[in-house]
Amino acid sequence: MKEQLAQIRAAAEQAIVKADSVPELDTLRVRFFGKKGELTSVLKQMGGLSAEMRPVIGQLANETREYIESQIEIARARLEEIALTSRLAAEKIDVTIPGTPQPLGHKHPMSIVLDEALSIFVGMGYKVVEGPEVEYDYYNFEALNIPRDHPARDTQDTFYITDNVLLRTQTSSVQIRHMEKNKPPIKIVSPGRVFRSDEIDATHSPLFHQIEGLVVDKGVTMGDLKGTLEVFAKRLYGEQARARFRPHHFQFTEPSAEMDIMCFNCQGKGCRLCKNEGWIEVLGAGLVHPKVLEICGIDPDVYSGFAFGIGLERITMRRYGIKDIRLFYENDLRFLKQFQGVM
Numbered sequence: 001m002k003e004q005l006a007q008i009r010a011a012a013e014q015a016i017v018k019a020d021s022v023p024e025l026d027t028l029r030v031r032f033f034g035k036k037g038e039l040t041s042v043l044k045q046m047g048g049l050s051a052e053m054r055p056v057i058g059q060l061a062n063e064t065r066e067y068i069e070s071q072i073e074i075a076r077a078r079l080e081e082i083a084l085t086s087r088l089a090a091e092k093i094d095v096t097i098p099g100t101p102q103p104l105g106h107k108h109p110m111s112i113v114l115d116e117a118l119s120i121f122v123g124m125g126y127k128v129v130e131g132p133e134v135e136y137d138y139y140n141f142e143a144l145n146i147p148r149d150h151p152a153r154d155t156q157d158t159f160y161i162t163d164n165v166l167l168r169t170q171t172s173s174v175q176i177r178h179m180e181k182n183k184p185p186i187k188i189v190s191p192g193r194v195f196r197s198d199e200i201d202a203t204h205s206p207l208f209h210q211i212e213g214l215v216v217d218k219g220v221t222m223g224d225l226k227g228t229l230e231v232f233a234k235r236l237y238g239e240q241a242r243a244r245f246r247p248h249h250f251q252f253t254e255p256s257a258e259m260d261i262m263c264f265n266c267q268g269k270g271c272r273l274c275k276n277e278g279w280i281e282v283l284g285a286g287l288v289h290p291k292v293l294e295i296c297g298i299d300p301d302v303y304s305g306f307a308f309g310i311g312l313e314r315i316t317m318r319r320y321g322i323k324d325i326r327l328f329y330e331n332d333l334r335f336l337k338q339f340q341g342v343m
């Protein structure tokens with residue numbers, strides 16, 4: 001049996017040196033120490049030994065076992081070290097390799113102008129509020145003094161969800177929603193999408209954007225309205241910008257006006273850009289109709305207010321000399337990229 005143990009030890013030594021992975025070492029452990037392992041079967045034969053020989057062989061078997069185990073542990077440490085070194089080498093990151101450039105996005109021209117317009121109004125003390133795009137007939141028309149079958153609805157045909165629910169044609173609906181829940185002093189702007197069932201062409205789109213404004217307080221006059229919107233025009237377009245007000249009609253304001261900005265291209269002389277008018281219409285406005293205040297539970301004998309609705313596409317086209325509204329929605333990168341770096 002001594003002989004056998006010596007053979008096992010030699011075989012183990014050889015096999016351990018050859019092993020080149022940690023799982024292989026585990027297999028060896030089974031080969032020698034497992035239930036049917038080589039060393040285990042030697043131990044099983046010990047019952048047949050004489051009483052003197054038993055402790056001698058027993059000790060020898062133990063030494064062999066300890067020796068093989070220690071060799072396996074040494075090999076394991078070595079193999080783990082090698083594995084770690086090669087992993088570190090494989091996963092090494094060369095921080096000096098130039099990176100792959102990621103194209104950086106930028107704002108859409110309308111977002112540029114919207115952000116600027118809002119910050120002008122916020123600078124004048126306005127709060128920004130939002131309203132739903134899918135709206136009740138009541139907020140979009142009825143409460144704005146545009147009853148069913150009134151001809152004023154003809155210019156604002158829209159997309160109906162049901163008889164009473166529609167895609168809003170104007171952000172003016174937010175005026176009503178806000179006045180229902182808030183009492184004067186009120187000073188808000190409300191940007192958002194609006195919809196009309198219009199044919200698309202260079203200046204019309206079934207989806208466009210407005211910025212609504214509403215101020216209600218004691219003693220608000222047309223002078224406040226004109227002053228505010230003139231400041232707005234100069235902040236947006238520069239001190240040289242000229243604005244003019246023309247009388248107009250809206251159902252929910254009295255008196256009503258439209259504001260034009262002098263054409264930057266021809267300085268009011270008339271050119272192709274302004275369709276020979278010299279001026280470009282950018283917003284509708286007026287003093288809030290007493291009926292509208294009343295509907296919202298605000299006493300028109302105590303309070304007055306002004307309101308305005310700015311066409312975001314219009315003021316953006318005017319700002320950058322864009323001649324076709326469709327460019328805003330087509331996502332043509334050749335168009336959009338021209339606004340990279342523009343703030």
Ligand code: DAH
Nearest residue numbers: 170172284285286307308309
């Ligand atoms: N809602 C109007 C439109 O879409 C624009 C407008 C006019 C808004 C007068 C107002 C206003 O707030 O006072 O044509």
